[in-house]
Amino acid sequence: MTKHVYAFKDGNKDMRDLLGGKGANLAEMTQIGLPVPPGFTITTQACMTYLASENHLSPEVKAQAEEALKDIEDAVQKKLGDPANPLLVSVRSGAKFSMPGMMETILNLGLNDETVHGLIAQTGDPRFAYDSYRRLIAMFGDVVFHIEKAHFEEQLTALKQARGYKVDTDLTATDWQELVNRFKAIFQEKTGLSFPQDVRTQLWLAIEAVFKSWNIPRAVAYRKHQHIAHDLGTAANIQAMVFGNMGPDSATGVAFTRNPATGEKGLYGEYLINAQGEDVVAGIRTPEKIVLMQVTMPDLYKQLLHYAQTLETHYKDMQDMEFTIEKGRLYMLQTRNGKRTAQAAVRIAVDMTQSGLISKEEALLQIDANQLPQVLLPAFEMEIKRQNTPNKLATGLGASPGAASGKIVFDPDEAETLAQVGEKVILVRRETVPDDIHGMIAAQGILTTRGGSTSHAAVVARGMGKPCVAGCESLILDLRHETLSANGLTLHKGDYISIDGATGEVFKGNLPTVDGKINGEMNTLLEWADEFRTLGVRANADTPQDAIKARQLGAKGIGLCRTEHMFMGQDRLPVMQQMIMAKTEAERRNALQKLLPMQREDFEGIFRAMAGYPVTIRLLDPPLHEFLPNPETLLEEVTLLRLNEPDSPETQERAQLLKTVMQLKESNPMLGFRGCRLGLIYPEINEMQVRAIFEAAAKVKSDGIAIEPEIMIPLVGTAEELKRLREQLENVAREVMRETRQSVDYHFGTMIEVPRAALLADEIAQHAEFFSFGTNDLTQMTFGYSRDDAEGRFLAYYLDHGILPDNPFESLDTTGVGQLIVMAEEKARHVNPNIKLGLCGEHGGEARSVAFCDEAGLNYVSCSPFRVPVARVAAAQAAIRKRKAREQLNQNLNLLHIK
Secondary structure, three states: OOOOEEEHHHOOOOOHHHHHHHHHHHHHHHHOOOOOOOEEEEOHHHHHHHHHOOOOOOHHHHHHHHHHHHHHHHHHOOEEOOOOOEEOEEEEEEEOOOOOOOOOEEEEEOOOOOHHHHHHHHHOOHHHHHHHHHHHHHHHHHHHHOOOHHHHHHHHHHHHHHHOOOOHHHOOHHHHHHHHHHHHHHHHHHHOOOOOOOHHHHHHHHHHHHHHHHHOHHHHHHHHHHOOOOOOOEEEEEEEOOOOOOOOOOEEEEEEEEOOOOOOEEEEEEEEEOOOHHHHHHOOOOOEEHHHHHHHOHHHHHHHHHHHHHHHHHHOOOEEEEEEEEOOEEEEEEEEEOOOOHHHHHHHHHHHHHOOOOOHHHHHHOOOHHHHHHHHOOEOOHHHHHHOHHHEEEEOEEEEOOEEEEEEEOOHHHHHHHHHOOOOEEEEEOOOOHHHHHHHHHOOEEEEOOOOOOOHHHHHHHHHOOOEEEOOOOOEEEOOOOEEEEOOEEEEOOOEEEEEOOOOEEEEOOOOOEOOOOOHHHHHHHHHHHHHOOOEEEEEOOOHHHHHHHHHOOOOOEEEEEHHHHHOOOOOHHHHHHHHHOOOHHHHHHHHHHHHHHHHHHHHHHHHHOOOOEEEEEOOOOOHHHHOOOHHHHHHHHHHHHHHOOOOHHHHHHHHHHHHHHHHOOOOHHHOOOOHHHHHHOHHHHHHHHHHHHHHHHHHHHOOOOOEEEEEEOOOOOHHHHHHHHHHHHHHHHHHHHHHOOOOOOEEEEEEOOHHHHHOHHHHHHHOOEEEEOHHHHHHHHHOOOHHHHHHHOHHHHHHOOOOOOOOOOOOOOOOHHHHHHHHHHHHHHHOOOOEEEEOOHHHHOHHHHHHHHHHOOOEEEEOHHHHHHHHHHHHHHHHHHHHHHHHHHHHHHHHHHO
């Protein structure tokens, strides 16, 4: 018989696949002797079976759960449903990977009209008992029957206003008892059913609701955003309740073993006296900082600090813990590896390594490489903030670092809609709830008036790398009139605000930002990465400034310099257009002569910035019409000129330009007259560029600076294209070297971006010294998708409905596009063992894609300068994992040999 249920005492932390992260860690804490209330876990497999069987909880699962429930009852000497001595339990979700707040929880399960009196008899506290009962009704109604929370909250608010109360703790036992009756009436009205008095019915419905919550929209959206598989399922954890809402000697809290925003060592978190756990994360009451426990509960603080140190040492990672204090006794309810900012992750990894807790390899594997661009997050300069002091609205808690500006939006649906059309927004809420996830993903930053640094808004924002200011209580939200007021200023929906997630400051207006800088710990981590990685890392850079930034971030060369970007300057575009408009080759060459010194100057700056490292320069790639005005706009302009000034020189000039634009217009320009095709028909364009490259190289070399230019011929699909162009352009290179009397080491190669080129890589490799896989276009051509049209029209549907597992323009499609790369690598090296192979699409800065490139045997990846740290760490992680897998294989082979 399949085992569907595991008691905490029977599991461990290595059973995450089966028990989920929460269940595995509760089991582990039980094993190492921490005070964990007894409980059991129903497996993730049971969840997936339940969902596959049209939501039917099998008799086997129920039977095993009943047996495990008896063990809890024996351990605490209480019984579920016993009117005299009732056991109350929590039912919580828990997936393999942490999904904070995305799935469901029900507390105080087991209360009904009879057992509430038993709870009063147990505790002598009717206020606590009725408070717990009303919580169950509201939570059960929301989670199981989808009654909007607002219906219950309205009744609580109305009663507080009628009694003149300010906070929930002012309510008496009679007040809570009245609310229980009101809540039951709401339940009856909204469902047509009485609140279930049978505690077994409560239990089974709660477990089913937890399983169903695996597929609720916010959970699906979160998994998509975090690249978590949809077929893992969630476990259900049933645990004896302990109560933080039993008076001034009770409390609940969330604590980290280190600051999740900065990485600073020391207990960090918040707690609430006389509250239950959901009160902290939901931001219903603003909690106290955990350090105050040293004053209010000094002995318990020392105990919590000891448990925190024990868990961090045991797990060898920063821990995020939940705890409850019941009548002066501390219980641990959860631990997990804490979500943290990139800055904190780097600091923690380096500190733990330097203190001897973990190795360099473990430190690198602890990092989410894709999170590292957060280190370079924008910030507001101090002088800018000083100048905007009159526009400072308020200061809340700096809950997630970074700075952002955007239009005020109060509704997550509206935030998503505006973001889809390119608007930058700041989502402003009293407190966020899990259902807001889509709006949080869309927003530039998040601002809440309630909650603290462990609230839902803070935790999710840190995981996403978005700035968040939480608990900004001085802000007044008027959701009816859609206004935000503070410090004598009133702003409306659509007005700009700026938030500083590091300091908690909120400003009126759109403040400019500056890029962040790499600190000492980050440099240390990147140096460690370079020790282990075997894959080279270059940058895509089109200007000397980009090249300098790339070198600062550790790039060892440029893998893609797009020369077309050099023609877009105000002083260059008119000359480029003159070249395109030329009627003869002589006119075209005359315009190109004007562009030559401009290109030469750019190349010289890039070579100097990359002294000693290779620079791959792609010759002109896009179709010529991209350098000309939009035809529709130009047609309107010419029409007006012909009406008002039909014979003017300007009219004639613009009309001729329109004629050229229409002649160059193509039905499908992506597959049209561009790349190597353009170079073959108009060889003088590429000849000018190659002359500029070699004149710049000769000048830089004469100054004693090492250079290594690599000339990339784009869009090749046949070996003959590359052969002819290389012969033509090498003649120019040799000519320049004779003129300058400088010998330059150079290489010719091509970008593999056409599927045919990958299929015939062995033929093309005979004429190339390097290949660079241009995976942006290779992905478009392999899928047959136009990237812009796909992302604007159908790609979201494909991702939402599981037709595609990931956006192939963000993470490399290893099963399709990746196989073309593998095939091309094998074919190319077969005929040209020394060929250099790289990847220069945007995938070069995405961790999973980098790992694939390492596995495929490429020599390097190239990405935007700001993603160079991602590639360096991801390449190191790939090398470490590959080595560990090899060691494990050898170990297994040795064991087989021994046997």
